[in-house]
Amino acid sequence: MSTQTQERSTDAAETLLSVRNLSTYYSEDEADIPVRAVDGVDFEIARGETYGLVGESGCGKSTLGLSLIRALPPQGDIVEGEIRFEGREIGQLPKSEVKDVQWADISMIYQGAQNAFNPVKTVGAQIREPLRVHDIVPEDEREGRVRELLEKVNLQPDVAEQYPHELSGGMKQRAAIAMAIACEPDLLIADEPTTALDVIVQAEVLNMLQRLQEDLNFGMLVISHNLAAIMKLSDRIGVMYGGKIVESARAETLYDAPKHPYTALLLRSLIDPRRPPDQVETIEGTPPDLRDPPTGCRFAERCALATQECRDGEPPLESVGEAHETACFHHEEVSEL
Amino acid sequence: MSPESTATPTETSEEPILEIRNLEKHYVKSTGWLESLFADEERVRAVDGVSLSIEEGEIFSVVGESGCGKTTLGKTLLRVIEPTAGEIRFKGTDLASLSGSEMQEMRQHLQIVYQDPFEALNPKRTVRGLLRQPMEIHGITDDEEQDDRIHRALEDVNLLPAADFLDRYPEELSGGQLQRVLFARALVLDPEFIVADEPSSMLDASVRARVLDLIDELREERNISFFIITHDIGAARYLSDRIGVMYLGRLVEMGAADGIVDDPKHPYSKALIDSIPSPDPREPLGSSGIGSEVPEPVDLPSGCRFHPRCPIATEHCTEVDPEWREVPSEDDAVRMTECHEVEPKQTPSE
Numbered sequence: 292m293s294t295q296t297q298e299r300s301t302d303a304a305e306t307l308l309s310v311r312n313l314s315t316y317y318s319e320d321e322a323d324i325p326v327r328a329v330d331g332v333d334f335e336i337a338r339g340e341t342y343g344l345v346g347e348s349g350c351g352k353s354t355l356g357l358s359l360i361r362a363l364p365p366q367g368d369i370v371e372g373e374i375r376f377e378g379r380e381i382g383q384l385p386k387s388e389v390k391d392v393q394w395a396d397i398s399m400i401y402q403g404a405q406n407a408f409n410p411v412k413t414v415g416a417q418i419r420e421p422l423r424v425h426d427i428v429p430e431d432e433r434e435g436r437v438r439e440l441l442e443k444v445n446l447q448p449d450v451a452e453q454y455p456h457e458l459s460g461g462m463k464q465r466a467a468i469a470m471a472i473a474c475e476p477d478l479l480i481a482d483e484p485t486t487a488l489d490v491i492v493q494a495e496v497l498n499m500l501q502r503l504q505e506d507l508n509f510g511m512l513v514i515s516h517n518l519a520a521i522m523k524l525s526d527r528i529g530v531m532y533g534g535k536i537v538e539s540a541r542a543e544t545l546y547d548a549p550k551h552p553y554t555a556l557l558l559r560s561l562i563d564p565r566r567p568p569d570q571v572e573t574i575e576g577t578p579p580d581l582r583d584p585p586t587g588c589r590f591a592e593r594c595a596l597a598t599q600e601c602r603d604g605e606p607p608l609e610s611v612g613e614a615h616e617t618a619c620f621h622h623e624e625v626s627e628l
Numbered sequence: 629m630s631p632e633s634t635a636t637p638t639e640t641s642e643e644p645i646l647e648i649r650n651l652e653k654h655y656v657k658s659t660g661w662l663e664s665l666f667a668d669e670e671r672v673r674a675v676d677g678v679s680l681s682i683e684e685g686e687i688f689s690v691v692g693e694s695g696c697g698k699t700t701l702g703k704t705l706l707r708v709i710e711p712t713a714g715e716i717r718f719k720g721t722d723l724a725s726l727s728g729s730e731m732q733e734m735r736q737h738l739q740i741v742y743q744d745p746f747e748a749l750n751p752k753r754t755v756r757g758l759l760r761q762p763m764e765i766h767g768i769t770d771d772e773e774q775d776d777r778i779h780r781a782l783e784d785v786n787l788l789p790a791a792d793f794l795d796r797y798p799e800e801l802s803g804g805q806l807q808r809v810l811f812a813r814a815l816v817l818d819p820e821f822i823v824a825d826e827p828s829s830m831l832d833a834s835v836r837a838r839v840l841d842l843i844d845e846l847r848e849e850r851n852i853s854f855f856i857i858t859h860d861i862g863a864a865r866y867l868s869d870r871i872g873v874m875y876l877g878r879l880v881e882m883g884a885a886d887g888i889v890d891d892p893k894h895p896y897s898k899a900l901i902d903s904i905p906s907p908d909p910r911e912p913l914g915s916s917g918i919g920s921e922v923p924e925p926v927d928l929p930s931g932c933r934f935h936p937r938c939p940i941a942t943e944h945c946t947e948v949d950p951e952w953r954e955v956p957s958e959d960d961a962v963r964m965t966e967c968h969e970v971e972p973k974q975t976p977s978e
Contacts, residue, residue, distance in 0.1 A: 347832045347833075347834055347835070348802075348803060348832050349802075459694075459695075459921065459922075460694065461920045461921075462921075487829070487830075489693045489694050489859035490693075490859055490860075490861065490900055490903045490904055490916075491693055491899065491900065491903045491916040491918070491920050492693075492920045493903065493905075494903035494904070494905065494913065494914050494915050494916055495903075495915075495916070495920045497905065497913055498913055498915055501913060516832045516833055517833075518833055518907055519904075519905040519906065519907040520905055522905075522907045522908070522909045523905045523907075523909060523913050524913075525909075542909035543909050543910060546907065546908060546909050556834070557833065557834065558907070560833050560834045560836075560837050561833055561907055562833070562836060562837060562840075562860075562862040562863060562866050563862055563904075563906060563907055564861045564862040564864075564865045564889045564901065564904055565889070565890075565904075565906060567886075568865060568866040568867075571837050571866060572837075573834065573837045573838045573841065574834040577802065
């Protein structure tokens, strides 16, 4: 799968999404000092590729996802940069045109989607909604299409007549996936698709996303703090810290030889039941305040390799190998950490 | 083991801190009045005969899917909800025999820490207010005593310097810090036993290990015993001495934490562990192989309650309920399970 990706990503014509220098800030009002949740991010996703975004809470990964589908809360604003989807700039589209993109071109499984269903409408009525808005399927065929979608996510077709409270958490998450693929989008954003589900349901949801992607060939952006899940699903992974992508590489490369100290620590902090507990390390300290981020490298304060150079200036994201970029002045020393 | 050795003073002094026998919590499912005239009431067997004992200073985790009864078990063993049947002994005292006021008194020693810090903490109270509240309830009203306990608790959960946190509101704290406040809230009462419901599930990987380390530190420094409820088997292994695996109201396997994860005996334990993805991207995604729909513990299947989902069930399993018995394991620890397909441990005398 990764060799395919390599071919795909080198072919510019197959780029599905391209994000350049994207910055999204939050502020309550004009006088407020903005929170620089996403602060100058570049990356792209090829058609049919899965890109994983991993990082701690507050690193900006969900904000990045919400920026792409233009579903930011009112306090959030894309202040700079461009988002090109199939060559078309969508970062500055007026609200009225954004609706054409949502669901049909780009859809999203929102964080906590299983709790976002309207309690007084049947599941079927809610899955039908994007079909109606985009008028993709004629009205008299929508019913059948909904049942088909439910079968795709291993739910009984008669779940369409049920209300959300009648379903388990795992069933609701599958219904949310059915809704997200209803209009056959080219890009699916999945924000924490397994958080708050128990292990058996997690495995089922991950397998399902993988299978649907193989069947339908959509590009996928998976956002999660669950490093193991991200490693499994993704062709390439971006590691986010303090509003920036600090490292990006193919999953295998990142797992074998991370070149950013934060990635290395993230991998070591992973509690994998098959690994003896004494090999787990913790990352001390807290992420930077994104209202007033440090001048230099944002990770310097927590980093064992940091020198004066790191505090004085910001390391750029640079190529350190094939399809491998990192933003660290000391990337050659990371393997010795 | 010779009869003499069981009577040595060290053995008798190691009385478990908490011991439960055949604990049950059944609910009557509400049905319409007409239905109730003609049908027997439906009983939900949330906890259906659980026996276990926890040693002083031990960390015991119970794992299982949502709906397996683990949270109900945690609450029932502190009488936060009343058991339907069975015995709960805390340091030898039968909790079920205590009156309401005696139980209230006892509760200082037995604390429960709930899973979602965002929901469990009143957003309108400062950390100081949140930590005072349980002391007021338990009649610790002296200002100096309160301040002393608050400082000690905040120090023990590493919210330092404590003075910096006293006047903060929940919204000013991170998820990891809130989780620490929840623990501090239990600590001000100086408990001996804490039930913690999903202490790490809401947290990021990087913070998760630190919160789990905190639990271990509290055990070391304050000699607190813990009963951890979690679906996170990684966390359970990282933290616990022993793990119990629960399915439809019953323990199906129990043993040393490393042993349960490295060498599970019961097919349900195996399914749980197989479903956890390894971080190595080259390895295939795991799968439980048993589907994800947990039956409701109402009309329990005949025989083994796991048989409808079990990949190795035989005819016998559909008819006869398996016995809870000791089975051989590679570690030296006692391994208990209930499965017809796992050979029991041979006792040397037979």
